[in-house]
Every structure is written in structure tokens, then in C-alpha cells.
Amino acid sequence: MKILVPVKRTQDPYVKVRLKPDGSGIDTSNIKYAINTFDEIAVEEALRKKEEFGGEVVVVSVGTQEWTEQIRVALAMGADRGILVDTGGKYIDHVILAKVLAKIIEEEKPDLVIMGKQAIDDDANQVGQILAGLLDWPQATFAYKVEVNLQDRKAKVIREVDGGLETVEVDLPAIITADLRLNQPRYASLPGIMRARQKPLKTIKIEELGVDLTPYVTIEKLETPPPRKAGVKVKDVDELIEKLKEKKALPF
Amino acid sequence: MSILVIAETRNGELKKASLSAVTCAKILAEKTGLNYNILTFEPSEKAKEELSQLGAEKVFVAKGEHLKNYTAENYAIAVSEIAKKVDAKYILATATTFGKDLLPRLVSKIPNSAMISEVIEVIDAETFKKLVYAGDIISTLKIKSEKKILSVRGTAFDKAGKVDKKSDVVEEEIKENYTRKRFITLEETKSERPELTEASIVVSVGRGIKDPENIKIVEELADVLGAAIGASRAVVDAGWLPNDFQVGQTGKTVAPQLYIAIGISGAIQHVAGMKDSKVIVAINKDPEAPIFQIADIGLVADLFQVVPELTQKLKKLKQESAG
Numbered sequence: 319m320k321i322l323v324p325v326k327r328t329q330d331p332y333v334k335v336r337l338k339p340d341g342s343g344i345d346t347s348n349i350k351y352a353i354n355t356f357d358e359i360a361v362e363e364a365l366r367k368k369e370e371f372g373g374e375v376v377v378v379s380v381g382t383q384e385w386t387e388q389i390r391v392a393l394a395m396g397a398d399r400g401i402l403v404d405t406g407g408k409y410i411d412h413v414i415l416a417k418v419l420a421k422i423i424e425e426e427k428p429d430l431v432i433m434g435k436q437a438i439d440d441d442a443n444q445v446g447q448i449l450a451g452l453l454d455w456p457q458a459t460f461a462y463k464v465e466v467n468l469q470d471r472k473a474k475v476i477r478e479v480d481g482g483l484e485t486v487e488v489d490l491p492a493i494i495t496a497d498l499r500l501n502q503p504r505y506a507s508l509p510g511i512m513r514a515r516q517k518p519l520k521t522i523k524i525e526e527l528g529v530d531l532t533p534y535v536t537i538e539k540l541e542t543p544p545p546r547k548a549g550v551k552v553k554d555v556d557e558l559i560e561k562l563k564e565k566k567a568l569p570f
Numbered sequence: 571m572s573i574l575v576i577a578e579t580r581n582g583e584l585k586k587a588s589l590s591a592v593t594c595a596k597i598l599a600e601k602t603g604l605n606y607n608i609l610t611f612e613p614s615e616k617a618k619e620e621l622s623q624l625g626a627e628k629v630f631v632a633k634g635e636h637l638k639n640y641t642a643e644n645y646a647i648a649v650s651e652i653a654k655k656v657d658a659k660y661i662l663a664t665a666t667t668f669g670k671d672l673l674p675r676l677v678s679k680i681p682n683s684a685m686i687s688e689v690i691e692v693i694d695a696e697t698f699k700k701l702v703y704a705g706d707i708i709s710t711l712k713i714k715s716e717k718k719i720l721s722v723r724g725t726a727f728d729k730a731g732k733v734d735k736k737s738d739v740v741e742e743e744i745k746e747n748y749t750r751k752r753f754i755t756l757e758e759t760k761s762e763r764p765e766l767t768e769a770s771i772v773v774s775v776g777r778g779i780k781d782p783e784n785i786k787i788v789e790e791l792a793d794v795l796g797a798a799i800g801a802s803r804a805v806v807d808a809g810w811l812p813n814d815f816q817v818g819q820t821g822k823t824v825a826p827q828l829y830i831a832i833g834i835s836g837a838i839q840h841v842a843g844m845k846d847s848k849v850i851v852a853i854n855k856d857p858e859a860p861i862f863q864i865a866d867i868g869l870v871a872d873l874f875q876v877v878p879e880l881t882q883k884l885k886k887l888k889q890e891s892a893g
């Protein structure tokens with residue numbers, strides 16, 4: 319089974335992101351980068367399916383040369399091959415991104431695409447669903463559990479939804495987007511890191527794909543939300559109740 | 571030209587969260603001079619009645635055997651048909667898991683469209699604000715596609731209320747059926763308590779509770795207050811509470827009148843889902859816990875001592891005020 323995993327380079331989730339003092343953009347001076355948390359889970363899930371069924375895991379990133387760092391991490395985890403669609407730093411929106419990924423998928427013809435449900439920088443939660451629509455493939459978003467039946471070319475996916483857990487069945491090929499509890503990603507082992515250096519990593523220039531790169535959605539401004547006013551510390555339960563009464567926060 | 575709002579139902583009942591998208595549509599209607607229509611699926615008679623009182627030009631009900639259970643694929647087909655019919659320039663829904671799953675799928679169905687997720691403010695007909703980086707930054711985005719798809723953050727817009735005028739309810743038969751995905755089951759979390767995103771008080775529990783057995787301490791407090799129960803990711807990951815209790819960047823967004831965080835450290839991903847609450851109370855034994863930076867009232871204490879005490883004292887207060 320061939321599985322394709324789109325991977326985004328994002329900030330380490332545990333650092334606080336700030337604007338540059340002049341507000342002109344994100345202050346990247348102290349940011350550590352990583353594979354987007356959800357994409358790491360997607361890579362892990364793809365590797366587990368490969369261990370179960372054999373085949374190949376291909377990682378795709380649409381970004382700049384620096385992103386090969388994260389592709390190499392995915393290769394060190396066990397992915398077989400990487401593709402970087404080099405944007406040269408050009409701004410692209412989600413529709414363009416999905417069209418670019420669709421081109422790669424038409425070329426690669428995977429049986430399954432597993433990706434993150436959301437990128438933790440722009441928190442969009444769009445690309446998987448747009449991509450599934452463009453390809454007219456079924457989508458199983460917010461996956462909690464994935465069972466593939468390769469013989470019948472089907473997958474049963476349990477999804478995390480507001481009311482509980484929903485189970486759907488999709489025919490392959492399909493798009494699956496990973497939620498947090500799908501699995502616990504492995505660390506790249508030292509031999510894995512050594513092997514990753516030898517694994518193929520191809521670069522394609524985004525202009526070569528024939529996708530219109532005029533964005534529909536552009537960023538006009540970034541700003542810091544107003545901070546919440548500092549509150550008070552109380553010494554005990556009685557004082558806590560007094561404060562709650564003062565703020566009329568109690569229903570009785 | 572018009573605006574189309576998709577209203578979500580569950581077991582026939584209208585999801586109150588959808589009323590936030592209606593409010594956003596009203597704001598857009600004022601700014602653009604367009605009317606808004608509502609589209610829903612599988613509504614009960616009561617839900618139809620409620621939807622007809624929201625000031626919409628028309629309420630559409632999409633019909634079809636294959637629409638009885640939700641799939642993004644089939645619902646997207648239905649939405650795009652109705653969108654065409656009413657020449658929708660905007661398509662809106664609240665960013666519940668339903669809205670998040672369905673709306674981006676529409677992009678491929680509707681020519682010249684694009685989407686902004688989780689809008690928190692309408693600036694003008696093509697400019698909207700949303701949160702990025704787990705709420706650390708606000709981004710102002712401009713969307714220039716001819717058709718604009720917007721998911722709406724429920725806590726950022728009030729719930730639309732009733733108006734006097736009644737809208738016509740129109741049924742539309744949808745024929746096209748996408749068969750490569752099948753709904754199998756929905757295992758619903760059953761609870762006697764109010765729904766997390768709709769409750770006016772939320773009592774939330776974190777890893778500090780240590781053992782699932784101890785959760786009853788928090789439940790007793792929630793019961794006195796008539797509150798919903800929420801949780802941090804740590805508690806949900808451990809399997810101590812169901813997935814849909816998670817509050818935060820990747821869970822639910824809540825903004826109740828009162829949010830009580832118990833044994834929760836206050837990681838930005840958690841705070842992203844609750845910082846718009848009116849009054850925030852934090853109970854944590856670590857005075858340095860980041861939750862205290864956003865709490866209106868902080869109590870540095872061992873939860874195992876103070877939460878039962880708080881429950882007892884509130885119970886007494888409640889009895890006194892009732893008697």
C-alpha cells in the first residue's frame with residue numbers, strides 16, 4: 319500500500335509566539351521548528367499501516383528549502399521518500415496548497431493520504447477537506463482510529479466529533495486527517511537518522527506544477543490580543559465565595 | 571445574490587451553536603445589503619418552527635434518503651445545489667466538528683470560492699478576523715474569491731434571537747448520492763448535565779485530579795452549580811473522561827459566565843478554548859501555574875481539600891437562598 323503524508327513545518331507547540339516589536343510579522347528569532355504535531359501523528363499512522371501491509375510512505379511538504387529538515391525527521395522515523403515543493407518563500411493560501419497537493423497526488427497515485435487535521439500555526443483545519451473535494455475522494459477527518467481492509471480497498475475510521483465518536487467507512491483511495499489521540503508518534507532512532515540521509519528527497523519548483531498562484535485569501539494584519547486583566551488571589555474558600563458573589567457569578 | 575447559513579441538527583433538534591452563525595450572517599447582511607437564507611437537514615417540527623423565526627428570507631430543508639445521516643460528501647452536494655439556487659455569495663456555519671468537516675469540502679464544489687475558518691469578527695464584506703497560533707495572535711484576513719465560505723467561532727457571536735416575521739420553509743429534494751463513504755454509527759456521549767458549549771457554568775478538571783476515581787469530587791461541585799464538566803487534554807488522553815469533554819485549541823471553545831479550572835496548569839492550548847469566559851476561577855496548588863495569569867480569582871491550594879469544602883459551602887448557600 320502506498321501512503322502519502324503531507325507535512326507542514328510549524329513552531330514547536332510549547333513556545334509562546336510573539337509579534338516583532340514593529341508588528342510587521344511573527345518574531346521568529348526564538349522559534350524552534352518541528353513537524354506540525356498532527357502531521358507527526360499522521361506519519362506515525364502511515365508507518366504503522368506500512369508495517370501491517372507493506373508498501374511505501376511518501377512525505378510531501380510545500381515550503382522552503384529549510385523544510386527539508388522536517389522531511390528528514392519524517393524519513394528518520396521511517397518514511398521512505400520525501401518531496402519538497404519549493405515555494406521559494408512565496409505566500410500561498412489554502413486553496414493553492416490543496417491544488418498543489420492534488421497535482422502531486424495525481425502523479426503519485428497513493429492508495430491513501432493521511433495528514434494532520436490542522437496546522438498549529440494558522441489553525442485553519444481546511445486543507446484535507448479541500449483536497450478531498452478536489453480529488454472527489456471520500457474524507458474521514460479527525461481520526462481516532464483507522465482500520466484498513468486492503469483486500470476490499472476500504473477503511474473504517476472512528477472520528478472524534480462534538481457529540482462523541484462517529485464511525486464511517488470509506489472506499490480507497492481516501493483522505494484521512496489525524497486527531498491527537500490517533501497514536502503516540504515514535505522518536506527517530508539513531509540508525510533511523512543515519513538511514514534518512516540516504517533516502518531520496520526530490521525538490522520540485524512550485525511554478526512547474528501549473529497551478530495558478532494568485533491567492534484568494536491574504537493576510538492584512540497581525541496583532542496581539544488584549545491581555546486579560548490580572549485577577550486576585552484569595553486565601554481560602556470563604557474568600558473565594560465572597561468574590562464570586564461580588565462578581566455575581568453564582569446562579570443562586 | 572444572498573447569504574446562506576447552514577444550521578446543524580442532532581436527532582432533529584436544532585443545535586444552539588448554529589445561532590451564532592445566524593448572528594454573523596445578520597452582521598454581513600447589514601454590511602452588504604444582502605438577504606440571508608437558512609439551510610438545514612433532518613429537522614424536527616420544532617426545529618423548523620425555530621428556524622422560521624430567525625428573520626431568514628427562506629428556510630430550506632434538503633431531503634433525501636441518503637441525507638438521513640450526515641456525511642460531508644453528501645451534505646456538500648446538497649449545500650452547493652441550494653447555494654446555486656439562491657446565488658449565495660457567502661456560505662456560513664458555526665465551527666463545530668460538523669462545520670469544520672463540511673465547509674472546506676464546499677470549496678471544490680463552488681467555483682471561484684475560498685474559505686476563512688473560525689471568524690471572530692466581521693470588518694467589512696471581505697475582511698475578517700481569526701485567531702492563529704492557538705490564540706496568541708489575531709490575524710486579519712482579506713478574502714477576494716467571488717464566493718466566500720466562512721466558519722464562525724461560536725463564542726465570538728451571540729446567539730440569534732426570535733423575530734416577529736416568519737420565513738417560508740421550503741423542501742428541496744436532492745438526488746445525487748455519493749456512495750464511496752458510508753456512515754456506520756454515532757456513539758453519543760450521554761450526560762444529564764448541560765452541554766459543554768452551551769452551559770453558563772463550566773467546571774473543568776485537569777491532571778491534578780490524579781485518578782479517575784477522584785473525578786467525582788468535581789462532579790459534585792458541578793452538580794451544585796448546575797454546571798457542565800470540561801477537561802484538559804491530559805485527562806482525556808488518559809481516558810478518564812470522554813474525548814468530547816476536551817476544552818482547548820483542538821477541543822471545544824467555551825465562554826461561559828463562570829469557568830472553574832481545577833488542577834489545570836493553563837497551557838496555551840487549553841487557554842485557547844476558554845479565555846473568553848466571563849469569570850475564570852483557578853484552583854491549583856502551584857502558585858506559578860500559568861492559569862493564574864488569566865484567572866480573575868485564583869486559589870493556591872490542594873484541590874482535594876478545597877473543592878469538597880467549596881461544594882459543601884455552596885450547597886449550604888444554595889439551600890439558604892432557596893429557603
Ligand SMILES: Cc1cc2nc3c(=O)[nH]c(=O)nc-3n(C[C@H](O)[C@H](O)[C@H](O)COP(=O)(O)OP(=O)(O)OC[C@H]3O[C@@H](n4cnc5c(N)ncnc54)[C@H](O)[C@@H]3O)c2cc1C
Binds near residue numbers: 776777802816840854
Ligand atoms: C497540538 C497540541 C494541541 C493541544 N490541544 C489541547 C487542547 O485542546 N486542550 C488542552 O487542555 N490541552 C491541549 N494540549 C495539551 C497542553 O499542551 C497541555 O499538555 C495540557 O493542557 C495539560 O493538561 P493539564 O493542565 O491537565 O496537566 P498538567 O500540565 O500536568 O497540569 C496539572 C496541574 O495540576 C496541578 N495540581 C497537581 N496536583 C494538584 C492538587 N492536589 N491540587 C491542586 N492542583 C494540583 C499542578 O500544579 C499542575 O499545574 C495540546 C497540545 C498540543 C501539542
Ligand SMILES: Nc1ncnc2c1ncn2[C@@H]1O[C@H](COP(=O)(O)O)[C@@H](O)[C@H]1O
Binds near residue numbers: 325326412435442445
Ligand atoms: N505547506 C504545507 N505542506 C504540506 N502539507 C501541509 C502544508 N500546510 C498544511 N499541510 C497539511 O494540511 C493539514 C491541515 O492544515 P491546515 O488546513 O492549514 O490547518 C496539515 O496538518 C498538513 O498535513
